[in-house]
Amino acid sequence: xxxxxxxxxxxxxxxxxxxxxxxxxxxxxxxxxxxxxxxxxxxxxxxxxxxxxxxxxxxxxxxxxxxxxxxxxxxxxxxxxxxxxxxxxxxxxxxxxxxxxxxxxxxxxxxxxxxxxxxxxxxxxxxxxxxxxxxxxxxxxxxxxxxxxxxxxxxxxxxxxxxxxxxxxxxxxxxxxxxxxxxxxxxxxxxxxxxxxxxxxxxxxxxxxxxxxxxxxxxxxxxxxxxxxxxxxxxxxxxxxxxxxxxx
Amino acid sequence: xxxxxxxxxxxxxxxxxxxxxxxxxxxxxxxxxxxxxxxxxxxxxxxxxxxxxxxxxxxxxxxxxxxxxxxxxxxxxxxxxxxxxxxxxxxxxxxxxxxxxxxxxxxxxxxxxxxxxxxxxxxxxxxxxxxxxxxxxxxxxxxxxxxxxxxxxxxxxxxxxxxxxxxxxxxxxxxxxxxxxxxxxxxxxxxxxxxxxxxxxxxxxxxxxxxxxxxxxxxx
Numbered sequence: 129x130x131x132x133x134x135x136x137x138x139x140x141x142x143x144x145x146x147x148x149x150x151x152x153x154x155x156x157x158x159x160x161x162x163x164x165x166x167x168x169x170x171x172x173x174x175x176x177x178x179x180x181x182x183x184x185x186x187x188x189x190x191x192x193x194x195x196x197x198x199x200x201x202x203x204x205x206x207x208x209x210x211x212x213x214x215x216x217x218x219x220x221x222x223x224x225x226x227x228x229x230x231x232x233x234x235x236x237x238x239x240x241x242x243x244x245x246x247x248x249x250x251x252x253x254x255x256x257x258x259x260x261x262x263x264x265x266x267x268x269x270x271x272x273x274x275x276x277x278x279x280x281x282x283x284x285x286x287x288x289x290x291x292x293x294x295x296x297x298x299x300x301x302x303x304x305x306x307x308x309x310x311x312x313x314x315x316x317x318x319x320x321x322x323x324x325x326x327x328x329x330x331x332x333x334x335x336x337x338x339x340x341x342x343x344x345x346x347x348x349x350x351x352x353x354x355x356x357x358x359x360x361x362x363x364x365x366x367x368x369x370x371x372x373x374x375x376x
Numbered sequence: 377x378x379x380x381x382x383x384x385x386x387x388x389x390x391x392x393x394x395x396x397x398x399x400x401x402x403x404x405x406x407x408x409x410x411x412x413x414x415x416x417x418x419x420x421x422x423x424x425x426x427x428x429x430x431x432x433x434x435x436x437x438x439x440x441x442x443x444x445x446x447x448x449x450x451x452x453x454x455x456x457x458x459x460x461x462x463x464x465x466x467x468x469x470x471x472x473x474x475x476x477x478x479x480x481x482x483x484x485x486x487x488x489x490x491x492x493x494x495x496x497x498x499x500x501x502x503x504x505x506x507x508x509x510x511x512x513x514x515x516x517x518x519x520x521x522x523x524x525x526x527x528x529x530x531x532x533x534x535x536x537x538x539x540x541x542x543x544x545x546x547x548x549x550x551x552x553x554x555x556x557x558x559x560x561x562x563x564x565x566x567x568x569x570x571x572x573x574x575x576x577x578x579x580x581x582x583x584x585x586x587x588x589x590x591x592x593x594x595x596x
Contacts, residue, residue, distance in 0.1 A: 155434045155453070155455075155457070155471070156453070156457040157450070157457075158434070158450060158451060158453050158457065159451070181471070185457075205510070205511055205512050205513070206510040206511065206512040207508075207510055208510070210508070213508040223509075225509055225510070225511060226511075227511055227512075227513065227514070227515040227516050228433055228471070228475065228511070228512050228513040228516060229433075229471075229474075229475025229478060229479060229513055229515075229516030229520070230475075230515075230516065231471075232470075232471035232472040232474070232475050233472055233475065233476075235472070236472040247479065247516075247519070248479070248519035248520065249479070249515045249516040249519040249520070250515045250519075251519065251549075251550070252547060252549065252550035253515060253546065253547045253548065253549065253550075254503075254546050254547075255511065255515065260509070286550075303451075314451045315449065315451040315452045315468055316432075316434050316435055316436050316451060316452050316453055316454075316468060317450075317451040318435060318468060318469075318470050319434045319435055319470065319471050320470070320471045321470070322470040322472070323470060323471060323472045350470070
């Protein structure tokens with residue numbers, strides 16, 4: 129019998145070592161797996177590479193990891209939190225800035241066995257020409273740049289080569305999940321969760337409702353359990369309300 | 377802050393006026409993405425005989441107006457993370473599908489604010505060097521949408537033209553803009569060339585010429 133439900137979040141997340149890469153669902157605080165992110169803090173994990181669309185607008189979720197200085201590199205399209213930029217310009221966090229659609233497709237591709245693909249997004253811009261600063265030196269100057277993308281012409285338009293992302297772990301949040309790991313999301317809280325779940329080699333899902341197998345109809349499953357390894361109950365202490373400061 | 381330029385005698389459209397002028401060009405059945413700023417003023421001016429579907433990057437097809445106070449759902453927001461409602465017939469997709477719709481040419485129009493637009497349709501709107509860089513979906517939207525409509529004041533706060541020969545701010549996309557709506561005029565970009573199509577009411581073509589650094593053809 130497959131039963132992926134785990135009672136204890138800390139015991140399950142203990143499998144994530146410091147230094148790991150993590151693909152994280154959510155768009156701001158909407159659909160963000162704060163129970164899992166809090167567990168990483170409580171387990172004192174550090175030097176993490178987070179792949180997530182936003183840091184968010186406050187010190188919860190990814191923002192908590194940031195202010196506790198647990199992030200080595202952020203791959204994101206729209207960080208938001210001002211304190212993130214303080215860390216970036218001080219050279220304490222690397223920042224791989226990626227167009228939002230490219231980020232979503234890189235996660236999807238990584239989970240789909242597509243090592244790389246061409247997209248027109250960012251062609252002819254500083255996100256593809258090797259002039260965007262990935263890492264600052266302590267003295268404020270650039271220490272390393274985002275690599276220049278390979279460019280190829282398709283149909284008379286420039287496209288850039290982008291690589292699929294296979295993360296060590298995926299962290300997602302779902303509205304409902306069953307013991308086989310099948311997940312169903314709620315409205316726009318779906319966002320990056322399915323692709324974060326595809327990208328991770330081992331995927332943790334926090335669910336707001338745990339269902340028995342067959343309670344979710346096959347046609348209603350957004351991410352099948354084949355992508356999910358561990359199902360945990362979300363702590364409803366997770367803040368969900370967006371703040372006006374969050375923009376994307 | 378309205379769209380007036382410092383010189384006396386030329387009064388252009390207000391921000392609402394620009395949004396209203398742009399909205400008049402939206403057609404029944406269009407799928408449209410609206411950026412922040414003036415573009416967010418567009419929905420209230422969409423003609424009643426045009427059903428326009430609004431797309432949000434976080435996977436919403438069919439955004440409705442903001443909910444009444446107390447009825448916000450934290451699981452239902454737009455790309456600015458503000459609470460929304462859904463229109464009848466709306467659909468929700470994940471982020472990869474949302475941008476497949478954008479890149480795949482299924483989005484009719486993306487309406488974005490602009491720092492600068494060049495005479496060949498280059499757009500700069502994502503980053504002011506020295507400030508905090510963030511791109512969101514802007515580069516995917518301008519690369520993928522069938523039409524890219526830039527909406528902005530004709531000049532910046534210091535009175536400098538925002539329609540320029542070459543953008544000095546970092547580019548969002550090269551040769552991507554198809555139309556520009558300002559407080560003073562409407563321009564189209566055709567065959568890589570900027571064309572003045574329309575002057576705002578009471579604005580003479582000479583006033584536009586004075587406030588535009590980009591070269592353009594008059595095609596009124």
